Amino acid sequence: MSAPVRVFVPRDAAARSLGADAVVCALEAEAARRGTPVTIVRNGSRGMLWLEPLVEVETAAGRVAYGPVRASDVPRLFAQGMLTGGTHPLRVGRPEAHPFLARQQRLVFERCGVTDPTSLADYEAHGGWKGLRAALDLSGAQSVEAVTTSGLRGRGGAGFPTGIKWKTVLDTPADRKYVVCNADEGDSGTFSDRMVMEGDPYLLLEGMAIAGVALGATMGYIYLRSEYPDAERVLTEAIARARAAGFLGERVLGGTKAFDVELRRGAGAYVCGEETALLESLEGKRGIVRYRPPVPAVAGLWGKPTALNNVVTLASVPWIFAHGGAAYREFGTGRSRGTLPFQLAGNVKQGGLVEVPFGLTLRQLVEDFGGGTRSGLPVKAVQVGGPLGAYLPDADLDVPLDYEALTAKDAILGHGGVVVFDETCDMAALARYAMEFCAVESCGKCTPCRIGSTRGVEVIDRIVAGSQRAKNVALLEDLCETLTHASLCALGGLTPLPVKSALKHFPEDFGLERAVAARPGAGRP
Amino acid sequence: MTPTAPPALPPDVTAAVERAIAAHVGRPGALLPILHAVQDALGFVPPDALPRIAHALNLSRADVHGVVTFYHDFRNAPPGRHVVKLCRAEACQAVGSEEVVRDVCERFGTKMGTTRADGALTVEPVYCLGNCALGPSALLDGALRGRVSASGLAAELPDVIGAGGAS
Numbered sequence: 001m002s003a004p005v006r007v008f009v010p011r012d013a014a015a016r017s018l019g020a021d022a023v024v025c026a027l028e029a030e031a032a033r034r035g036t037p038v039t040i041v042r043n044g045s046r047g048m049l050w051l052e053p054l055v056e057v058e059t060a061a062g063r064v065a066y067g068p069v070r071a072s073d074v075p076r077l078f079a080q081g082m083l084t085g086g087t088h089p090l091r092v093g094r095p096e097a098h099p100f101l102a103r104q105q106r107l108v109f110e111r112c113g114v115t116d117p118t119s120l121a122d123y124e125a126h127g128g129w130k131g132l133r134a135a136l137d138l139s140g141a142q143s144v145e146a147v148t149t150s151g152l153r154g155r156g157g158a159g160f161p162t163g164i165k166w167k168t169v170l171d172t173p174a175d176r177k178y179v180v181c182n183a184d185e186g187d188s189g190t191f192s193d194r195m196v197m198e199g200d201p202y203l204l205l206e207g208m209a210i211a212g213v214a215l216g217a218t219m220g221y222i223y224l225r226s227e228y229p230d231a232e233r234v235l236t237e238a239i240a241r242a243r244a245a246g247f248l249g250e251r252v253l254g255g256t257k258a259f260d261v262e263l264r265r266g267a268g269a270y271v272c273g274e275e276t277a278l279l280e281s282l283e284g285k286r287g288i289v290r291y292r293p294p295v296p297a298v299a300g301l302w303g304k305p306t307a308l309n310n311v312v313t314l315a316s317v318p319w320i321f322a323h324g325g326a327a328y329r330e331f332g333t334g335r336s337r338g339t340l341p342f343q344l345a346g347n348v349k350q351g352g353l354v355e356v357p358f359g360l361t362l363r364q365l366v367e368d369f370g371g372g373t374r375s376g377l378p379v380k381a382v383q384v385g386g387p388l389g390a391y392l393p394d395a396d397l398d399v400p401l402d403y404e405a406l407t408a409k410d411a412i413l414g415h416g417g418v419v420v421f422d423e424t425c426d427m428a429a430l431a432r433y434a435m436e437f438c439a440v441e442s443c444g445k446c447t448p449c450r451i452g453s454t455r456g457v458e459v460i461d462r463i464v465a466g467s468q469r470a471k472n473v474a475l476l477e478d479l480c481e482t483l484t485h486a487s488l489c490a491l492g493g494l495t496p497l498p499v500k501s502a503l504k505h506f507p508e509d510f511g512l513e514r515a516v517a518a519r520p521g522a523g524r525p
Numbered sequence: 526m527t528p529t530a531p532p533a534l535p536p537d538v539t540a541a542v543e544r545a546i547a548a549h550v551g552r553p554g555a556l557l558p559i560l561h562a563v564q565d566a567l568g569f570v571p572p573d574a575l576p577r578i579a580h581a582l583n584l585s586r587a588d589v590h591g592v593v594t595f596y597h598d599f600r601n602a603p604p605g606r607h608v609v610k611l612c613r614a615e616a617c618q619a620v621g622s623e624e625v626v627r628d629v630c631e632r633f634g635t636k637m638g639t640t641r642a643d644g645a646l647t648v649e650p651v652y653c654l655g656n657c658a659l660g661p662s663a664l665l666d667g668a669l670r671g672r673v674s675a676s677g678l679a680a681e682l683p684d685v686i687g688a689g690g691a692s
Contacts, residue, residue, distance in 0.1 A: 014656050017671035049658040188614030191655040226561075226598050227654050229667060264554075265561055267596035270652060284556035284582075286595040302553065344658060346619035351658025374620065383615055387652075419616045419657065430615065437614075437652065443595075 004037035005083045008056040008063070010113065012045035012198050013230040014191070019070060020053040026071035027055070030078050038083070044199020046113035047353030048100050051092060059085040065092040100369060105331065106355045107319045107339050108192075108312060112199035118237050120245055123202040129247065131318030135210040136255055140170045143214030147317065149325030151337030156182055156273070156310030157385065157414040157490070159336075159403045162317075165307060168297035169215045172305040179211045179220035179259075180282065180301055180308045184266050184273040186225060187386025189345040189417030193311035195353055197224070197231040200315070201238035202247075205261055207314030209252060210321055211307050212259035220261040221301070223278050226268055235263050270441040274489045275308045277443055288443045289489045310415070312341060333359035336402035336413075346383075346419035347373045363397035366420055377422040381506070383430075385414025387437055388494035390501035391427065412497065427506035432460045434498040438491060448483045449492025455479060456499065463510050473512065476503070534573055541566035542574045546581045556582060556592055560599055569600035605640045605647035607682055610664040611673075613650045616657035625661045626650075628675030633685060645685045 009015070009024050024040055031038040046054060051067035055077075064085035066077060073090060080088045095101060095113070106112075115122035123129070135143055148163025169177060181204065185193040196204055208220040224232055239261050242248045250258045269287045271277045276290035279301050300306025316338060320328045329337045336358035342365055344351045349371035356365075366372070366382060373379055381391040384401075390411035392399070399405050406413045421430075435456035442449045459476045463469055480496035487493040507514050534542070545562035549555045559578055563570050570593055579589040593599045611626050630636055633646055640647040656662040659671035665681060679686050 013669045014659055014671065017656050017659060017662065017669040052659070185655060186653055188653045189616040189657045190653075191657055194655040227651065227664075230669070264557065266598075267557060267561070268598035268651075269596050281557065282554050284554035284592070285588075286591050288595075345616040346657065346660070348658065387615060417616075417657070419619055421619045425619060430618070433615070433618070441652070 002037075004039040006039050006041055006058040007083075008041045008043045008058070009053060010045045010199075011042035011117070011230070011234070012052075012195060013228070014049050014195075015045055015052040015054070016230065018052050018068065022071040023053050023055060023069050023074065026074035030074050034078060036078075036083065041116050043115060044112040044117050045195060045353075046095050046101060047109065047195065047355075048095070048098065048350070049352040050350050054092070054095070055082075056095060057083055057085060059083075061085060062094055065095045065098075066090045067092055100350060100352065100354075103369070104355050105339055105357055107328070107331070108196065108203070108315050108341055109200070109353060109355045110319075111203065112195060115200070117199050117201055117234055118241060120202070120241055120247075123200075127322065128202055128318075129206060129253070131321030132206050132209050132213070132247070132253065134321045135213050136253060136257065138214070140214050140216060143210070143321075144170055146320060146325040150320045150328040151325075151332070151335070152313065152316055152320065152328065153336070153403065154310055155312035155316065155340065155415065157187070157412070159413065162309065162313055165297050165309070166211070166215060168295070169217075169305045169307045172298050174305050176219075176302075176304045177215055177217040178301045178304055178306040179208050179215070179217045180279070180296075180306050181208055181220065181222040181314055182273065182275065182278055182308060182310045183222050183224040183228075183231070184278060185228075185311070185415070186270040186273045187388075187415050187417050189383065189419035190343050190386060190415045191345070192341040192343050192353060192416065194228055194231050195341075196311055196315045197228070198234050201234050202242060203315045203318060204235075204311055205238060205242050205248065207317040208261055209248065209259050210317050211309070211314065213252060213257045215305075215307055217307065218258045218260070220259065221282055222261060222263045223266060223272070223282055224263060225266045225272075232263065232265060239263060269443075270437075271443045271489075271491055274443075274491060277489070278308070279306070286443070288445050289491075291488070312415075331357040333357070333400065333402050334404055336404070340401070340413075340416045342401070342416045342418055344370045344418050344420070347375055347422045348420040349374050358402040359400050361398050361400050362392065362418070365401065365418060366397060370420065373420060373422040375422045375424070377424065379420055380423040380425055381421045381427060381502075383419040383421070383498065384417070385412040386417050387434060388412070388490060388497060389414050389417070390497045391421075391430065391505065392501070393505040396505075410497065410501065412494065427502040427509040428460065428464050428511075429509075431499045431502035431510075432457055432464075434495055434502075435460060438495040442491060446486070446488040446492060448486040449488070449495075452479055452483045452487075452492065453495065456483075456495075460499075460510075463512070466511055469512060473503070473510075534571065534577075538567060538571050538574060539577075542571075542577055546578065550581055556584070556589065557596075560593060564599060567603075569603050572601050602640075603644075606645050607666055607685055608647045608649065608664075609678060609682075610649045610651040610654075611637075612652070612654050612656075612660065612662040614653040614657075616653070617660035617662055620660045622661040625663075625673060625675060629678060632675045632679055633682075646682070
């Protein structure tokens with residue numbers, strides 16, 4: 001009897017949301033019925049999410065993919081020789097050769113979808129732990145130097161240079177230091193953190209261990225949002241396995257350094273993605289934003305110096321240590337170095353994960369990778385950077401995707417989420433939603449955010465209802481100024497971005513003449 | 526502060542709360558893990574259990590009340606037999622989530638953010654499930670669903686449709 005054929009079906013939550021588990025059951029049933037042994041591997045997702053569940057078969061000529069597969073497709077797939085890469089309308093071919101993947105430059109996501117996420121053997125065979133091994137031979141200062149050289153900036157949204165943050169932690173004397181991973185990925189349109197955690201969890205653990213070893217922290221926490229139960233299961237298993245195999249614990253890789261990781265579940269508060277609110281929450285309190293200074297790198301978790309980094313930031317670190325900071329720096333443009341895993345979402349034909357060096361234009365991302373809208377209607381607006389990001393009109397889509405270029409457009413890159421809207425969307429409703437979201441999620445500490453967001457909803461309602469429009473537009477702009485400059489954190493401080501951009505580029509959706517709201521040079525002709 | 530005697534709790538609640546406390550009390554920042562463990566066991570965090578949790582952590586009852594009420598996840602009453610969380614964030618709005626919200630409420634005879642009178646179903650909003658390329662998204666009894674519609678959810682919840690909820 002021949003050896004079982006390996007068949008890959010993602011365990012990624014997105015694939016499971018469209019029936020990947022049922023596909024596995026159907027594959028097993030059909031294989032049993034035919035007496036053809038198969039071994040099912042639950043891999044991560046390749047990030048071609050419109051093709052999920054994407055089933056891959058290991059053949060003599062490499063892996064061959066089929067998708068999107070439904071359980072009911074399985075008998076016919078078998079009949080047409082799927083296990084040897086046979087032709088079928090759902091045949092995608094070699095996944096790496098698909099234009100969506102072939103045009104990417106994957107550093108963080110190089111293993112995601114290829115390996116079994118919780119297999120330590122797979123991780124090591126695909127280059128895992130090289131970065132940690134290198135870091136164990138470096139001093140703290142040398143490690144910080146490597147990160148500084150790489151040009152890596154915080155991928156959570158703020159884009160703060162990671163090297164400076166790490167240096168601050170290293171240089172602050174303390175009896176204890178912590179590494180905290182911000183896995184509270186609350187921005188709509190983002191899922192790269194989730195995909196790393198579900199598809200390549202050891203990468204995150206390795207990045208955290210490197211930070212711990214470099215900075216003298218012995219304990220790391222992952223603050224994971226409760227909306228990600230799949231990620232919680234994978235990480236829980238990965239942490240236990242990594243600890244049992246000696247990658248975490250009292251003696252990391254058998255050396256003299258100790259570092260362990262604990263997973264903590266959030267409780268559905270968006271504001272806990274803000275770093276100081278996250279720390280409060282980890283300490284068991286209400287997720288209320290702290291005043292800064294001191295920054296967490298000086299006085300963070302339980303008052304100790306804390307390297308608080310986003311999932312993708314930490315997941316970028318192993319590559320930097322394995323290949324060198326200078327090699328990482330080769331990618332990117334201007335002051336945005338390396339790659340960013342962009343997430344294409346919303347009304348887009350080919351949604352998914354696109355990891356490319358900074359500098360690609362938004363139009364290339366939406367049109368070349370995304371293939372336009374899912375509905376087939378023209379693109380009306382693209383929101384970049386989550387619920388606190390600006391809405392960009394079609395005329396602005398040629399902006400290169402790097403931190404500074406977006407800032408120059410009164411926009412943010414944020415966590416790299418790109419949400420596409422077609423012409424049926426109502427920008428006034430979306431602006432109102434931005435204020436409403438801020439009101440729901442405000443921690444309540446500062447007045448502009450707590451009160452201003454509710455007033456913002458009311459003022460937008462008045463504008464849309466046609467009540468004293470000019471006066472209320474001026475009032476809304478004034479309110480936005482107050483939120484921008486007087487809020488304690490980015491929630492209140494950036495909520496004006498989606499509101500003001502919607503008003504500026506799409507005044508007609510608010511019932512305004514274009515001339516009333518548009519400033520010189522703003523918006524489309 | 527003179528604490529009044531805590532109210533008597535049903536035995537199953539007491540057992541769940543004591544288990545949660547015992548499992549986590551020694552950890553730094555134990556309050557959220559304890560609250561999660563209680564809700565995982567009971568489906569909600571009974572307000573009458575808060576004094577016991579406060580006592581175990583040497584916190585004031587006000588502190589614990591403040592934390593429980595701050596976070597959207599914690600419920601103070603049992604949810605319906607089924608819980609549907611519908612995503613209302615931008616990426617799902619871009620593919621018609623607001624229509625799904627309307628259709629679901631209409632079809633199941635309930636309102637957003639409430640539990641149906643017969644206790645069969647709770648429908649709640651959620652702001653992003655990280656399934657933004659395959660929206661509209663929902664969590665159905667904790668399991669993620671993509672490209673959802675009211676009819677698709679109804680097909681998965683045959684015991685809820687027509688079970689006396691529609692008014």
